[in-house]
Amino acid sequence: MPRPILATVHTAALQQNLARVRQSVPDARVWAVVKANAYGHGIERVFEGLRGADGFALLDLAEAERVRRLGWRGPILLLEGVFEPRDLELCSRLDLWHAVHCDEQIDMLAAHKTQLPQRVFLKMNSGMNRLGFTPERYRSAWTRLNALPQVDEISLMTHFSDADGPRGIAYQEEAFLRATADLPGERSLANSAATLRHAERARIKSDWVRPGIVLYGSAPDFPEHSAADWGLQPTMTLSSKLLAVQSLQAGDSVGYGSRFVAEQPLRVGVAACGYADGYSRLCDTGTPVLVNGVRTRLLGRVSMDMLMLDLTPLEHAGVPFGFGSEVTLWGRSSQGTTLPIDEVARAAGTVGYELMCAVAPRVNFGVDESSTAG
Numbered sequence: 001m002p003r004p005i006l007a008t009v010h011t012a013a014l015q016q017n018l019a020r021v022r023q024s025v026p027d028a029r030v031w032a033v034v035k036a037n038a039y040g041h042g043i044e045r046v047f048e049g050l051r052g053a054d055g056f057a058l059l060d061l062a063e064a065e066r067v068r069r070l071g072w073r074g075p076i077l078l079l080e081g082v083f084e085p086r087d088l089e090l091c092s093r094l095d096l097w098h099a100v101h102c103d104e105q106i107d108m109l110a111a112h113k114t115q116l117p118q119r120v121f122l123k124m125n126s127g128m129n130r131l132g133f134t135p136e137r138y139r140s141a142w143t144r145l146n147a148l149p150q151v152d153e154i155s156l157m158t159h160f161s162d163a164d165g166p167r168g169i170a171y172q173e174e175a176f177l178r179a180t181a182d183l184p185g186e187r188s189l190a191n192s193a194a195t196l197r198h199a200e201r202a203r204i205k206s207d208w209v210r211p212g213i214v215l216y217g218s219a220p221d222f223p224e225h226s227a228a229d230w231g232l233q234p235t236m237t238l239s240s241k242l243l244a245v246q247s248l249q250a251g252d253s254v255g256y257g258s259r260f261v262a263e264q265p266l267r268v269g270v271a272a273c274g275y276a277d278g279y280s281r282l283c284d285t286g287t288p289v290l291v292n293g294v295r296t297r298l299l300g301r302v303s304m305d306m307l308m309l310d311l312t313p314l315e316h317a318g319v320p321f322g323f324g325s326e327v328t329l330w331g332r333s334s335q336g337t338t339l340p341i342d343e344v345a346r347a348a349g350t351v352g353y354e355l356m357c358a359v360a361p362r363v364n365f366g367v368d369e370s371s372t373a374g
């Protein structure tokens, strides 16, 4: 028997979240962002749920090959473009579109021998200061690209730093619009947060939106909004089982460093999930967890293979528990209750993105293909 920890990917929830994006920006085409192995879900496991997208966006050529192997003939975009000249050969062979964010990538294209010109997305650094040409240098990059026989259509792209927060997108959007006003080509601006929070503008200004995290059912702007507020469904459930139940007296402690000390008699569940499964050790006493669908809390320090839970709420609710009881670390319990990954992430001082991406290779994965996300 493998350890009982299991990550389940919910196909219907992926479909529903994609539909939610389309509702927000009905006229835009949607890149389903599946970088980082589909935010830790597994590209092959999300493909069925996301095949209704207009294209797949990712970073790794190996991941692009996997999408093609699944039979996808539509657009694939390399969000960081190519890393070395021979990547361009793979772009030709697999028909990949690629971002161009620096002069070195234009040099590679200029030196590339190809039969078929390639479709590129020219990236502007409109204020994020990560990748892209500044607005001042953007036009000369466009002109240079446009003169190359290796280049087919040029699309225009930028990325927002603050779509999820108070600064918003206006400062970058204005820089982008000013610098691209008379350039032809399709536009791609909005990530998840911009697609939901700035839908009015994303709708007008984007031919392509690039949502990632919302497809995976996490709110881009938690805790201002929850996933439920945005009508998103959790696409991954991390579940396990109780391996043991301990009975503590007042004054007894739990786990490494005796970090939690019982103030009164207490029943403690020991779950088969630890930081070596990707569950953050930064989660401390109080982090929410479900046991048999009932919400309770983590106690003490997360260890490598186990973590401990307070069973008091189950006793109060009269819900039986014991060896083998279901533990839901995030996602949906068998009883139908949900624990948003964003709440767990917040307890660890991070975001849902990091938790989903961190699920460890030793965790078994499954796909739930049932047709309802509820």
Ligand SMILES: *Cc1c(COP(=O)(O)O)cnc(C)c1O
Pocket: 033, 035, 079, 159, 190, 191, 192, 193, 210, 211, 212, 213, 214, 220
């Ligand atoms: C990761 C990424 C996205 C998706 O971001 P989310 O916040 O997950 O929606 C969009 N565009 C680019 C360039 C990215 O790197």
